[in-house]
Amino acid sequence: MNANYYQIIRECVETGTRHGVSRAHKHTDDPPYDVIETCVEDAIMLELTNKFNFAASEDQLNYQKL
Secondary structure, eight states, rough: OOOHHHHHHHHHHHHHHHHHHHHHHHSSSOOOOOHHHHHHHHHHHHHHHOOOOOOOOHHHHHHHHH
């Protein structure tokens, strides 16, 4: 069995976009563009991290050793 990664990522982006726009408009009817952008980015990344496990980057590993 193979996963359809394109479809999984597409669903994450679509769901994250809807949630992010909704979150940006939660407390105001006219949020600034950068607030919308940040909320959408955060929501998409949340959706992706719920579906996939990402290995820590080398920078994060080196930082943790310090």
